[in-house]
Amino acid sequence: MIGIPAIRKEGRAKVLGRARYTDDKTFRCLLYGATVRSTVPRGILKAIRFGEGIPWKEFTIVTAQDIPGENRVAAIVKDQPFLVEVGGMINHAEEPVLLLAHPDRYLLEKARRAVILEVEELPAILDIQSSLDRAQIIGGNENIFKELRIEKGDPASVWARAAHIIEGAYRTGAQEHLYIEPNGMLAIVAHGDHEDQVTVCGSLQCPYYIQKALMNLFGLPADKVRIVQMETGGAFGGKEDYPSLIAGHAALLAWKSGKPVKLIYDREEDMAATTKRHPSRTRMKTAFDEAGHLLALDIDFILDAGAYATLSSVVLSRGAIHAAGVYRCSNTHIHARAVATNTPPSGAFRGFGAPQSLFALERHLDVCAAQLGLDPAELRRKNFLKIGDTMATGQVIQEKLDLAGLMDRTLQEIGYTEKRRSFAVINATDEPIKRGVGISVFMHGCGFTGSGETYLASVAGIEGLADGRVAVLAASTEIGQGKDTVFSQIASEALNIPMELVEVAQADTKVVPDSGPTVASRSTMVVGRLVEDAAYAFKQALIQQGFLEEPYTPELFREAVRRSHARFGTVKCYTQYHKPPHIEWDDQTYRGDAYPTFSWGCYAAEVAVDTVTFEVKVEDFVAIQEVGRVINPVLAAGQIEGGVAQGIGWALWESVEWKGGRMVNNQMTNYIIPTSVDLPRIRVAFLENPHPAGPGGAKGLGELPMDGPAPAVLNALQNALGNLRLDEVPMTPERLLECMEVACG
Amino acid sequence: MAEKIRLQLTVNGEPRSVEVFPMARLVDVLREELKLTGTKEGCGEGECGACTVRLDGRIVNSCLIPAIQAQGSELLTVEGLAEQEHLHPLQQAFHHHNGAQCGFCTPGMLIAAEDLLRRCPNPDEGQIREGLSGNLCRCTGYVKIVDAVKAAAEGGRA
């Protein structure tokens, strides 16, 4: 079952239009919820007033005062309120202040606009530099939520003797997830004699994060807070932490009104208020010897965290660890900071900090290659990590690693050498369309960073069902990536039964154990491994109970499960994550094995630039990666293609425009993601190299494809246009025009 | 607000009749009054195509159409593609080629593809991309969707 293109398990329901998403579910006596937000980026909330002409008595109104438990979102740091209280600080312009519910959506919208907030405005910090300058101290420790250093060798000892020292500064903008289904939650609260029972169904990635947040909000134990994932229309990290707020808000309204409440964001609200990719600024200083060997790397990496700490500390860790890329370098210093600004909190987005730092490095290497007079591929080849080499954190590469082979395959596939040669000839003419080809080589750490998995101690299980089938019990969510199918494949392989005999339980905290969040490219490798182990344990249990003997047919297996069920009732086998003994990590010093393993990629882009309109077209794209053993080649390719599309979007078009700390282009009309005509056929291939950490040898792959496209596309632009300072994404036509004007003096 | 009107129309071959406000959005009429929740809303502003339905032989964004405009019309939604449990060739092809990942764009995408194949039974890749360019998908990068449409057009068992 592993390695075959099994058909998506829930695909039939999806093509029939029968899959049930949050907004498809309804109740009698349903109320709709709405959120009143601050519109100023920083200030003190003085008063809330209710305007004229609205029958306020008909409304359920919730303010911070109503909150039964703690008015803080339980996250890594408890700094973000569910609702700002009167007298409290407003830290960004989309901060929730008050909640409304009513059966009539139209009246609700009118009422939302009629609430008046009196705010004493304070000066706001709206970008990285002002935050570093500390004109105002607005959060964290002197505006810093997290600061870390990764140190290996001593770059300072190298600068004086290096043949070449090359510096650069790179920026990346915010990016909106733009899952096509906006965020939404449906809450029901049953009032009990002693304790209430809170149930929330919604569009989400991490049911247990939300459960924890709501336990804290209501002061309830775990068994009184049930979170159920509905079919989810895309997430990409955007439904990782913010849904805790939406679920909390819906539940507060349901708790106060005694009725079911649906809180669905419209597109504008979703784009403006929910998290986005962290904007970044990276400064690079590199030293090379005469031949182009990398001698020293000094990196200053900064992320704009927005107004609250949320997940920024871990996004920063991943970004910093990936900043030195796939290259050998004995002297590396990485200084990383996540800074506070009065903008809506940045959050998880596919890649989790790594696309930002890898953009800087992979872009910088092409700048260096030009200065060193080397081909970009050859400069990389001289410096690739190999087995036995040490990465920046001191992690030793212990697996067979052939980056040169990976790169050569990509170069060949795109026709790198011939294209660079022929394009150089055409580009020298006054033909207005210039062409270029560029590459990037990168990696993505699989699973949580450092000791994250050890702290999570995830659990997954297998349950025997009365009809002889089995169910996979895991809190991992199906968000379009194909988790249900892949888990079925893993379990059916381990149990040696057809996939039809494997069910995957809905992610419902009442039914499945806490397998950790569905993030960090960890579901297949980490949770999938737990599923595999649980399946082996389950089989062993059937054998020990005397119901099964090897070898067996699917019919005999089914019979054994049936009999076991009849005899003992439900049999469930769980396994829990334990840190493999050879992995060591120190959270204080950032030394050790940052990840159990990495996936590796080399991508190539071919572009055509119109030097009259500054439109860029990606003409061809090749994405080759090594992700261990591929469990399902069709689903895996789908993940890569989708990730590459998001990466190309980020590179060229997806620009979040800010004004006064608010996103002003918060509509699909003016925030541009790629359509089918904007993209070429993305050509995907996998090189297989099974890894012992994952089930059947699989590693993670969900985020990897976000890391490579932006530098590959901008490197191709450099190839097309010559040495411009293409140091920023998105490189929209307007920015490209600016870059070309600067270059022309 | 205006008085409700009686809206009579044929949806997926069946005559239906509902009382709605004349300016109610067709997407809400479908999802809330007719309980056809297969049609999705992704933006409410005519950009994403998740709400695409066929109205009198023409595809429209149902989030932009007032109910009154559908008076007496013939509508096709995703629920009308399959013959009972028998998938439409496009549905079959989307299913086999992993054309639906999160599935949220899928209902609109299928209706747009059905319209494309009706107008252009043997499209090449460029025509498929052009024909689906009003429907945004954030999951697939469109490759598998294009493949699915191609396979359905070629009529093979996708």
Ligand code: FES
């Ligand atoms: S919901 Fe109608 S086009 Fe997006």
Ligand code: FES
């Ligand atoms: S499959 Fe998710 S938006 Fe298209």
